[in-house]
Amino acid sequence: MNALQSGFFASHTPSTPFFSLEFSPPKTAQGEKNLENRLERIALWKPLFGSVTFRIPGTTITQSIDFASKIKRDYGIEPLLHLTCVNMTLGKINCALRRAKEKGIINILALKGDYPDSEALASAGLTETNLVKPEFTFASQLVEYIKTNPEFKDVFNVGVVGHPEGYFRKDSTDLKVCSIDQIYNNKNISDGIDLQEIRFLKTKVDKGANFVISQAFYSSDKFLNWYNTCRVYGISVPIIPSFFPIQTYKSFELVTKLNSLYVPQDLLDKVKPATNDKIKLEEMGVDLAVKQISEIRESTDVIGFHISTLNLEKNVKKILEGTGFIQNENIPF
Numbered sequence: 001m002n003a004l005q006s007g008f009f010a011s012h013t014p015s016t017p018f019f020s021l022e023f024s025p026p027k028t029a030q031g032e033k034n035l036e037n038r039l040e041r042i043a044l045w046k047p048l049f050g051s052v053t054f055r056i057p058g059t060t061i062t063q064s065i066d067f068a069s070k071i072k073r074d075y076g077i078e079p080l081l082h083l084t085c086v087n088m089t090l091g092k093i094n095c096a097l098r099r100a101k102e103k104g105i106i107n108i109l110a111l112k113g114d115y116p117d118s119e120a121l122a123s124a125g126l127t128e129t130n131l132v133k134p135e136f137t138f139a140s141q142l143v144e145y146i147k148t149n150p151e152f153k154d155v156f157n158v159g160v161v162g163h164p165e166g167y168f169r170k171d172s173t174d175l176k177v178c179s180i181d182q183i184y185n186n187k188n189i190s191d192g193i194d195l196q197e198i199r200f201l202k203t204k205v206d207k208g209a210n211f212v213i214s215q216a217f218y219s220s221d222k223f224l225n226w227y228n229t230c231r232v233y234g235i236s237v238p239i240i241p242s243f244f245p246i247q248t249y250k251s252f253e254l255v256t257k258l259n260s261l262y263v264p265q266d267l268l269d270k271v272k273p274a275t276n277d278k279i280k281l282e283e284m285g286v287d288l289a290v291k292q293i294s295e296i297r298e299s300t301d302v303i304g305f306h307i308s309t310l311n312l313e314k315n316v317k318k319i320l321e322g323t324g325f326i327q328n329e330n331i332p333f
Contacts, residue, residue, distance in 0.1 A: 017297065018048040018304040019325045020080070020240070023311055025052065025067040031311070038313045043075040045317070045326050048304065051080040051109060051213075061088075061096045069103040079105050080159065084113025085142055090135040093145070097152050109159045109213065110142040110204075140204045147208030160209040162201045162239065164217050164226035165262055166194030193229050202233055211237050213306050216244035216255060218288070219264050220295040227300055241296055242306040245315055246285030249275045282315050290322035 012018045021042070026032035050071050054064040061083070068079035081100055083093070100106070136142045139160055146152050201212065212235070217223045223241055230239060246252045252271065256263055263271075267288070274280040293305050305323075309316050320326045 012048075012303045014297070014301045014303060017302065019045075019320060019323075020049045020051065020304060020306045021047045021316065022051045022053065022242075022306065022308040023067070023071065024055075025063045026311065035311050038311070039071060039075045039077070042309075042313055042316075043077055045320060047077060049080045049107065050077040051306070052082060054082040054084060061092065062099070065096065065099050065103060065105065068100070068105050072104060078107065080107045080109050081105050082109045082111055083142065084111045085134045085136040085139065086113030087132055088134050088136075089132055092132075093135060093142070094151075097146070097156070101152075101155055106155055107157045107159070108146065109161070110139045110146065110209070111161060112137070112139045138200075140200070140207050143204050143209050144207040157210050158208060159211045159213055160201070160204040161215060162212045162226070162230065163194070163197050163215045163259075164223045165215070165260065166197045167200070193226055195229075198226075198229055198233050198235075201230065202235055205235050205237055209237065212239045214239065214242045215259055215261075216242050216308070217261060218256070218267055219262060220292045220299075222262060223292075223296065224299055227302075238303055240304045240306050241292075241302060242308070243289050243292065243319075244308045245289045245319060246271065246281050247310060247312070247315060248278060249281060251310065252281070252285075286315050286318045286322065289319045293319075293323045 023035070026035050052064050052068040052071070054061055064081060068081045071077040072079050083096060088096075097108075100108070136145065143158055143160060146156050146158055205212070212230075214223065214226075227239055227241075244251075244255050249271065255261065270284060271281065274284070289307070296302055296305075307316055307319060317326070321328050
């Protein structure tokens with residue numbers, strides 16, 4: 001059994017949770033060298049797994065598989081490979097799964113994926129004509145294919161993504177703001193929840209998904225309301241909250257706009273005056289992530305927490321120290 005199958009589902013409990021990290025394949029030789037140095041230290045933290053992103057344009061599935069293989073082979077980090085429906089024919093999917101299997105990568109995060117806009121394509125020297133018609137439109141179809149195909153069904157452990165605030169809406173040109181009181185209402189478990197997204201998530205689980213990793217969020221109450229609703233709707237597999245710590249205003253603004261995330265007013269009031277103060281923003285990001293992880297541990301039976309690294313280590317290490325996952329004196333930079 002691999003680390004996710006034997007450890008993720010059996011060896012961890014709410015009182016002994018794990019942490020996992022997200023990485024992206026480096027795009028330059030210098031980026032690769034920098035990340036290699038960091039991975040040597042990060043491996044000492046012993047994350048349960050490292051997810052490896054796959055985005056179009058910018059990354060090919062071959063690059064993602066090779067990088068996932070590298071973190072397993074060279075650093076002993078169990079990889080979780082992102083696999084999207086976008087721009088993937090059935091032949092490409094089969095090829096990716098076979099290549100992953102050959103390299104000992106047997107954990108897949110099945111994603112619908114987002115089509116890149118014309119600006120993103122142009123920046124990569126591409127147009128829409130370079131994209132192919134995908135075999136599958138929804139992540140649930142990809143999950144079902146993997147879990148029913150005789151060649152793959154007994155090989156891969158498959159996770160999916162859940163969206164506490166509903167799936168990706170391009171309906172705002174600024175950061176969305178709301179009051180926590182508007183988000184969470186104990187008297188009505190469905191208040192503020194996209195129930196259609198919950199049904200889609202339930203379909204993915206019913207098709208065979210083994211676990212759920214949430215989209216990032218900046219309100220613990222928003223996550224808790226969604227998490228409780230998932231349980232009411234019969235989604236019983238492990239649900240892992242995911243965190244995108246604030247590091248720069250640009251990255252914070254990008255992730256909130258791209259995923260249409262709500263930003264509580266009190267957080268926005270702290271962030272905006274520090275737009276150009278990287279150190280202060282990083283401190284806010286660490287403090288918020290530590291606070292959210294603590295709040296969720298106190299309120300749920302969650303058994304693990306997933307943190308985006310942006311291929312960096314300093315602030316992630318501070319979060320892990322602040323939540324007790326690692327001890328400062330034992331883990332060097």
